């Protein structure tokens with residue numbers, strides 16, 4: 001690309017003989033994109049970076065993804081930029097803005113070497129060959145498509161900024177999850193505001209929070225979509241060459257732009273659909289004394305179904321599943337495909353039903369009233385091993401309990417009170433003004449024991465390992481009696497808990513064993 005600079009005379013003298021070798025290597029790669037791209041060590045030592053990447057958006061996706069690219073590609077300079085100074089300062093500190101197992105180590109191994117976090121957006125774009133756009137694309141909260149369509153305002157702003165400051169052509173990569181055909185809009189924005197040649201690629205991210213680093217190091221697949229023109233295919237090959245440093249060729253799938261964009265929405269819709277499907281069976285299990293875990297084992301043994309993602313729960317959360325399905329519903333509707341839209345809408349409806357059902361069951365089980373009762377909430381993150389609380393089922397269940405005037409004591413090993421309150425406001429519109437006394441009704445605790453003291457019930461909202469292995473004898477001792485446990489994740493040893501004296505409610509489990 002544009003930046004094979006040579007640092008000194010010594011470097012020039014020794015680099016030249018190897019320059020033809022590099023050209024041959026590059027040429028070989030472009031002709032045969034399935035080949036792995038090996039960087040000649042000698043050249044790398046004597047030159048600056050061979051490629052420069054900018055990532056716009058230092059969030060859950062941008063940060064970890066770029067850290068792994070930098071870690072696996074020492075010959076590439078990776079700079080992550082963001083409009084949020086606070087976010088960039090956190091990435092440059094010892095207290096990273098997000099928690100993911102293994103992330104701290106990987107960031108520290110490359111930060112300041114070939115991984116940089118910066119607020120200098122213009123300069124970074126200008127010097128880069130590839131710009132990843134990894135900004136948030138939340139559901140619209142107003143206007144046309146409100147509550148359904150994805151807001152791609154941030155993506156468009158990035159495209160405008162790239163066009164405004166670039167002094168050469170670049171590859172622009174959609175990393176954000178976007179509605180199908182967004183690349184078209186990006187391309188038009190770039191073209192109308194700049195005379196440089198831009199190629200737009202789609203490279204959706206499939207990492208799951210909680211296992212982001214492992215997923216990035218060993219991805220099930222990398223998907224790259226681009227225009228099927230000579231220039232488009234060349235751009236695809238360039239991005240393939242980045243991933244080929246650690247991802248095997250069969251795992252790198254290339255497609256046209258629209259298939260790639262739509263695949264991401266479909267992947268999330270299908271995953272969420274599995275959760276809603278198994279959750280829809282839990283209510284039936286509770287009426288018929290069937291056991292949802294036994295059913296999951298029995299059906300998962302069929303290779304056509306498979307055993308993954310069949311864990312019943314209080315409902316899915318996270319920033320993506322609901323948002324992406326709503327977007328899919330909106331797209332179907334906007335093409336007049338009402339039946340398709342209704343089909344996917346049902347996945348969300350079932351999830352809402354499951355959360356409501358869980359909270360209603362808590363109230364009913366505790367003698368039809370939780371008013372003034374202390375209830376311990378174990379976990380607020382939307383799943384274990386992440387501090388992310390977006391769309392967490394815990395918020396919805398807690399809101400239902402707050403409506404019944406329960407007192408809630410919350411313990412989560414990774415979530416702060418501020419984060420929790422922000423989530424309440426964003427997804428449930430719960431604030432001190434909408435729910436007077438909110439700050440008094442919710443207390444946050446630093447341990448399970450502190451939360452459980454004096455409470456009537458424990459509700460497991462997140463499947464943190466420490467909840468499964470806690471000393472429930474000790475917790476039982478400090479609770480009011482009868483002491484209830486509502487296991488929203490089916491992670492606890494229910495029979496043992498009953499032996500201790502707990503009254504246990506687990507999702508989709510035979511009713512006869514309860515109470």
Ligand SMILES: NC(=O)c1ccc[n+]([C@@H]2O[C@H](COP(=O)([O-])OP(=O)(O)OC[C@H]3O[C@@H](n4cnc5c(N)ncnc54)[C@H](O)[C@@H]3O)[C@@H](O)[C@H]2O)c1
Pocket residue numbers: 056057058059060061062081082083084087134135136137154157158175176177178205206207208209319320
């Ligand atoms: N979180 C996930 O697990 C996940 C997984 C796959 C895909 N995605 C998708 O990836 C995208 C990013 O998600 P995320 O979870 O990382 O979001 P995030 O909210 O954690 O991070 C987005 C970042 O972009 C920054 N930003 C916004 N506008 C900007 C601009 N104009 N210039 C520079 N920075 C800007 C924000 O300040 C923020 O720090 C979304 O489209 C999401 O749907 C997310």
